[in-house]
Amino acid sequence: YNDYRDLLARDDIDAVVIVTPDHWHALQSIDAARAGKDVYCEKPISLTVGQGRRLVEAIQRHGRVFQTGTQYRSITTIRKVCDFVRSGGLGQVKSVFTLWTGLGGFIGGSRFANCLSAIAPEKTAASYVPMDFALPGEPVPDGLDWDLWVGPAPWQPYNSVYHINPTPGVVPWSFNEDFGVASSTWFHSHSADVIQYALGFEESGPVELIHPADGPYPTLTCKYANGTLLHLVDHWGQVHGLYKAVPAEARLAGNFGGVFVGERGWVTSMSTGGPIEGGPAELFEAMKLTTREVNIGDNDHHANFFDCIRTRRKPSSHEEIGHRSASLGHLTIIAYKMGKSLRWDPQTETFADNPQANRLLDRAMRSPWRV
Template sequence: MKNPRPTTRRTFLKQSAAVAGLSQAPYFVSSSVFAKPNRPAPSDRITVGCIGLGGKGRRNMTEFAKEPDSEVVALCDLDQAHLKLAQETLAGVKGSPTVSKVTRDFREIVSDSGIDAVSIATPDHWHALTTIAAAKAGKDIYCEKPLANSVMEGRAMCEAAQQHKVVLQTGSHERSRSTIRYACELALNGYLGEIHTIRIQMPTDQAHHMQARELVSMPKKQEVPEGFDYDMWLGHTAEVPYYEERCHFWWRFQLAYGGGEMTDRGAHILDIAQMALGKDRSGPVRFEAKGTRNESGLYDAFMDFQFVNTYDNGVKVVGDNSGPRGLELIGSDGKIFIAIHGGKLTADPVSLLDINLAKEDYILGRSPGHFRNFLDCVKSREEPVATGEFGHRTSTICHLNNIAMITGRTLEWDPEREVVLNDPEANGMLLPKMRHPWSI
C-alpha cells in the first residue's frame, strides 16, 4: 500500500462526524439520567431471569451464572423438558443453585421486583413481546439476535427501552471481538482507502440446512408433547397444527417465527458491515434480492439467495449463500476478510494487519466480553457495544432483503422514516398480523 493513511481518511471522518456523529461510537450517558429508586448499588449482584432455555438460552444462562457479580435467580421456558435441563445445567455451573422461580409464563419473570435484568433467548417471534414487557417493568434486557422478527417490532422494542430508560443489549456478540473491532477501525480511518464494496458470505450447506431442504412435504399429524405449552409458543402467530419439525431449533426456517439464514447469520455478518461503514443508526437505501425456497412443505425461508444493498454514499453490500462464512471489506487501497465466527482476519496486502492506529484516529474501544459488557452497563448506565438500536438497524436489513425476495421487486428505503418509498405491499410487511390477545 503506497500510503498507509490516504487522503480520503480525513474526508471520510469529517463527513461521518457531520452526518452521523460516527454512529457506532460508544454513547455515554450520565447514570443520573437513568437513576431508579430500586436500582441495586453498583457493588451489589445483578439478579438475572432467563426467558427461553433452548440450546442458546442455556448457553447464555451459563455465561451469566459464571460472572462473579450476576446471579441467575429465575428460569422460564414453555417446555418442561427445557426447564429441567436448564436446572441441571445451572447446578453444575454454580454448585448450589440459587434459582427461586421456575415458570412457563414470562410475565411472572418480568413482574418480579427481585429481578434486575432478563436474558431473552426465545424464538424470534417472541422477542418483541417479551422485551417490551420487560422494559415496561424496568428490567434491563439482553436479547438474542436478530433483535426482532419484523421491522416495526424492532422499532417498538427500541422505543420501549428508551421510554423506560433500561439497558437493551442485542446478542450480536461478534461486535465484542477485538480483531473485528480492529478491522472496522482500519476501515473507518481510511487505511483501506475508500470503501466501495462489502462482500457478504452466508453459506447454507451445513447439516441442518440440508435437513431443512429435504423436508418438501408436510409432516404427519402429531400430538403436542406433555409439558409443552404449544398455544403459548405460537403466541401472536396463526393457530396451526403442532409438528415437532415446526418448533424448537427448526422454527428458524419458517418466516412466521424466524427469517432463515438471512436473519440467523445475517444478524451477525451484516451487523459488522454496518459497524465498518459507520452506519449503525441508519442503513441502506436500496434493496435488491432474489432467492429460492421450497415450493411446498413446512419451511418457507429462502435457502439460496443473492442480494445487493446500496447505501446513500454508493457503497454496495453484495451477498449470497456461498462460503466461507464472513465478510470482506473492499477499499481502493486494500481489503480485509473477517471470518464469522472466530474473528480471524485475512488482508491484502498483509501489511494492513501490522498497522498501529495513530493517536488521532477514531478508536471503537474494546469490549471485555459481550455478557460482561452488558452487566457493566447495567451498573454504569452506559450504552452497550450492541445497543438495541444497532441490533434493530441490522435486523431491518435482513427483513428487507427477505421482503425483496418475497415480492420480487427492488425496494427503495428511507432509513430515517423507516418506510418503503416505492412499494405499498412491501410496507404492509413491516409488521406481521398478530393473533388476539397479543399486540405491541
Template structure:
C-alpha cells in the same frame, strides 16, 4: 502513518483495537467474589438453546444470581433448573408464563432466548416492568416490532443489549480500528458470504401430537394458529416466516452488522436489490430461501451478500466471512482471524500498507455479557443498543420481504419506516398478532 505506529499494528494489532470506540470489559473484572447485595438478579425466558448459553456466561462472571427460569416446555425447564443447581449452586423459581416472572420486583434484568416472534412482546413488557434486557438477535421478527422496541428502551430508560456479540469480538474490533484509522484507505466494498448446511431447512415430516409437557398454544403466542409439526418447533422454527427469517436473519444479521459497523450506520438500507430462490434439488420443509444474493448500495460504498444454504464451502476456504476492500488494502475476517493484504504501489515499488494478521480469536458471547453487566451498573449504552440491533435486523428483513413479495428492488424511507415503491411490501412491516395477544404500544 508514522513507522513506529505501523510496526506496533503489525506486531500485535492492539492499537487497532484501541481505535475502536467500544471497549471490552476484561473477564477478570467479574471473576472475584461479590457480596450478594452487589450481584445482579437475572431471569431467563426461553431456556433451550442460545438463551441458556447466555445465562451460563452471566453465571460464570460470579456476579449474577439466577432467580427464575421460564419456558413453555416443562422438560427443558426442569433440566435447565437442575443444571443451574448442579453447576452453580443456585435454586431458581420456575415459570411457564413470563408475565408472572415479570411481576417480581427483585429481578433486575431478563435474558430473552425465545424464538424471534416473541422478542418484542417480552422485551417491551420487561421494560415496562423496570427490567434491563439482554435480547437475542435478530432483535425482532419484523421491522415494526424493531421500531417498537427502540421506542420502549428510550421511553422506559432501560439498558438493552441485543445479542450481536461480534460487536465485542476482538477480531472485528481490530478490523474496525484498521478501517477507521485509514489503514486500508477509502473503503469501497464489503463482500459477505454465509454457506451452511442447516439453511436448507428440515426434511418434511407429518403433523403430530404435541409432546407431553409442552404448552404449544403458548409457544405459538402471537403467531398464527397451526397444527403441531416437529419441524416448526425446537431447533428448526427459524425457517418459517411466522417465527424467524431463515439463514438470512440468523447468520445474516451478524455478518451484515459488520458491513454497516464499518461506517457506523444506524439506519435501514435506502435501496436493496435482491435475488432469492430455492435452487436446491432437495424437497425440504421451510418458508425461507436457500439461495440469495443481495446488493446494498450505500452513499460511498457497497455491501454485497452471498448466501448458499446446503453447502459448507466458501471464499478463502471458509463457510462464512467478511471482506473489506479499500484503495490501499483488503481485509478478510471471520470470528477467529483476520488478514490485511496490501495493494502494491508500482510508482514507489512498495506495498501501500503494512500486512497484518491475527489468528487467535474466539467467540465473544462472554465479552458481550460483560459489557451488558457493566452497563447495568453504569447506565451507559451497551455495545449493541436497540438502534444498532434495528439497523442490522432491517438489513436482513428487507431482502426477505423483497423475495416474499417478488419485488427485486425495494426503496426504503427510514424516517417514515415504509417502502416507497411497493405497497405489498408495506403489508409485511408490522405483524398482526393472534388474539388474545396484542402488539405492544409505546
C-alpha cells in the same frame, strides 16, 4: 416458569436474558421494559421492521439497558478490522462481500433435510426467505403449553419437527416464517452488525436493495448512501467474476463476516474470530501497526451488558443497533419476496413508491398478544 409474565412480575429481578424463538423476541423485550427490567436479547430482536421500531421506542421510553446478542462485534480481531475500515484505512470502501446463504447452505444440506423430513422435498431447496408451510398435527407432549409456545404467531398445530431438535445447532421452527426468520436475519444479524458498524451505518441502513433480476449482480446487493455496495454472496464460486479485485485467498475468508474492498486494498476477519487478513502487504502491515482498540467497552459482550446495568450507559450493541442489523435481514427478505429492486429510506423506514412492500414491514399478532 411456564409463563414468562410470572417471572417479570417479580420485583427482585433486575435484568432478563431472552433466548426464546424469534417470534417472541420483540414482545418479551417490550414487556420486560415495561416491567422495569434491563434486557439482553438474542438476535434477531424482531420478526419485522415495525416490531423492531416499537421495541426501540419501548426501551428508550422506560429507560432500560438493552444489549443485542451480536457478540461478534466484541471479538478483538473484528473490532480491529472495523476500526481500520471506519478510520479510512482502505480509503473509500467500494464493496463488501459476505456469505448470505440460503436455507440449505445455512445448516448443511443433509442436516436440513434430516431435520425437516416432514416437509415436502421441494421445500428443502435453497431459499433466502423463511418458508410458509404447515405441518400435520401431532399429540402435544405432557408439560408443553403449545398455545403459549405459539403465542403471538398465527395458530398451527404442534409437530415434533418444531419442538424436538435432534441435530445440534439446528432450530427447525426458525424456517417457518410465522416463528422465525431463517438465515436471512439469524446468523446474518452478526454479519449485518459487523459490516454496518465498519461502514458507519450501524444506526442507519442501505438506501437501495438491488435485486439480481434488475441489476448486474448475481445475488442481492445493498447500496448505501455513500455508494458502497454490500454483496450478499450465496457461494464464493458463483461470483468469481463479480469481484476480480479481491485476491483468491480472500474468497474463503470472512465467513459470515465481511471482506471489505477499498481504494487501497482489502481486509477481513472471520466473524467468529481468528487472524486478520488483508492486502496488499504494505497496507496490511500498516494496519497491524496502527490499529487501536475500538472504544466500545470490554471485549466480553456479556460483561459489557452487566457493566452498563451498573453505569446506565449504552451497551456496545444497544437497541437501535440491534434493530438496524435485524432490519437489514428483514429488508432482504422483502426484496426477495417482491422479486424486484427497492428504494429504502432509513430515516422514515419506508420503501419509496411501493405500498405493497411497505405492507410487509409489519404483521398482526394473534389475539390477545400485541406490542
